[in-house]
Amino acid sequence: MSSSKAWRWMHWLGGYGAGGGRRLALTRWFAVVGSLAIGLFAIGMSWLMSSFLATRMLTRDAEISRDFVQSIVNIQQVAGFFRAPTVAPEPSVVEFFAHVAAMPDVLRANVYAPSGRVLWSSRSELIGKSFAVNDELDRALKGRVVVNQEDEDDEAPKAEHQGLAKRSIGFVEDYLPVFDDRNHELIGVIELYRQPVALLEAIASGQRLIWWGAALGGLVLLGVLVAFVRRTEGVLQAQQQRLLEAETLAVLGELSGAVAHSIRNPLVSIRTSAELQREIAGDADEVHGEIIRNVDRIEHLVRTMLTYAAEPADHPQQADLAAVLREAAQRFEPELRQQGKRFELQLAANLGQVSADPVVLAQVLNSLLANAAEATGAGDQVSLRAEREGRQARILLSDTGKGLEAAQLQDIFKPFFTTKPRGLGLGLPLARRIVLRLGGEIAISSELGRGTVVTLQLPLAGAAP
Incomplete structure (x- = not known):
């Protein structure tokens, strides 16, 4: 085997990533090793059963012949x-x-x-x-x-x-x-x-049945075990991803705890000074307003880092879903319309409440709406719809913006991955983390040039089955 073929074989078995790092490849290794082990076991058992069948049937036939001959000996004396x-x-x-x-x-x-x-x-x-x-x-x-x-x-x-x-x-x-x-x-x-032609044919037929049964049974067993191992591998990969996320959170916790107080105090001073200057001298050039907006943006980034690293509250709260959605819409609708974008809000009646901190849930919606605002241009539309489906609330946030490539969708929930030049890459990971803590689900579908749809499924608090 050439070195290039050997490398391709080891690459398939070992699951080396594009960067050369080793990733989990339990299913592939089990498929190879399991096939060999089950194949050898099936062959061994088939040979033993075939030999036993032939020996037992021939011996039994001989015993019957012995009894027949013995009876003739007795009769003929x-x-x-x-x-x-x-x-x-x-x-x-x-x-x-x-x-x-x-x-x-x-x-x-x-x-x-x-x-x-x-x-x-x-x-x-x-x-x-x-x-x-x-x-x-x-x-x-x-x-x-x-x-x-x-x-x-x-x-x-x-x-x-x-x-x-x-x-x-x-x-x-x-x-x-x-x-x-x-x-x-x-x-x-x-x-x-x-x-004994008939007997030998019956033995051969039984042996063929044993071999075919062993082959089929081995394939079924291998398929079931590979499916089980594949499911186990998925669980292990998910746990590995959560472990990496936990390590990232630990770094974020240390980072955010170290810089939050150092940043927030100067920000308060800068924002207060800008507000005073705007009240005293006016703000015809929108200079002070721009300062205030950038200060708020920095404050939002710091708060995002702190929220992402924080553990869930010990005492769960309840939030009126419709009220949180309206509040988020009221915050973003004026800005979107000022930029020449259309905004649509559709809320079903009796949405109910969800077991979540209203501030944290608002953080999720604000992050998603901010992404939609940045992904759309003048003339595009952002829609926020919510409806009730049994014991869950379904929230759809869609836009007709530039959309995402398929390769970007695979990494969209990874911390620090972003398609924006000034983003931290924590908005969507934060939203996903919060939604999963609430027992819900989040999914994103997008097509380049046709927009993006974010779907949230949240369990309602105290909903009847």
Whole structure:
């Protein structure tokens, strides 16, 4: 793998940002590691279940054959032949051999004495022979049913396999111990070479079902876990964002606490002097008015910083939503109309009250209306509408101004992010922080050149379900 490909792979897994900083990529890592782990587990379990299915079904089939052969031994009373075999077996023994050879799917049948010598075989040339190495026969001579499946690709065939034609699906060896029904003594072993086509097809079908089920189950499990981890990753990212916000607030708290008193005292003096000069000498050139407006703007910025860093009050208050909206409109409407902009206010009846400090709620509306005023030009319109929706109040603040780019919308609520040359970038983060504290929601949609819409959802105090 080339260095560039390796870097792209690590970039995808590690989630490196554009600035080179590492960001959380839990879902990607889990998707890779989880796929490997679940895949290996599914393969292992499928192999175990397939092997168990084949072994269990072949063993059970051999046990049924053993019971059938044992019943023939009991009916034909051939135990004496096993103890003292003769060159010319009795008719009952010959009939026993015929029944064994005629069993379904049997390719060859061998009858072994307890010594391991072949007493009878459907291939006459094997009668009387003994085979030195036959582990399956040794286990069967201890009274156990033994099954051995031979595939067509198996090499080094056993000596007793001579004369067996190769078959496309192989064959199964069943070693069936038989006992004397009177004293339950082992008298011999019946070896059957069988090709149970229907049974092998059923086993293959079951194994395919196991493999497909394991694959499907693994995919479903992986999908569910990835969805869970993705949700967890979202929560962690939100917590990380809140942690960064808390760190920012700590810096703001220290900064605002250090400068607020130092700034406000000179501001009071400057504003008072400007007001006195305007009363004494007049203000034909609007110089003193401009000073007063800039002082108020600085005071507003300081108050914004203090409000953003402050914790919510221990004793929640209630605010008349309609009254707060009208007060905000009365403050901004004259200024907007003076700038040649249209302003529209629409309030539904019985808006009710919200659990919020009226001053803090007014701060949110003032910040949003100030943004709308700065984003619009002469001839544009700013609209403020509010209505009641069940247990919530819905506030829409829209403008027909210049709007925002999609990239700017992603960072609009980050502290100190601003599109204004003289802004602090705290107005919208402050509004969002306050709205979330009130249990509400805030959303902004905008399109470049077509304006912006800010939607506030606030829970009403004491509203009936």
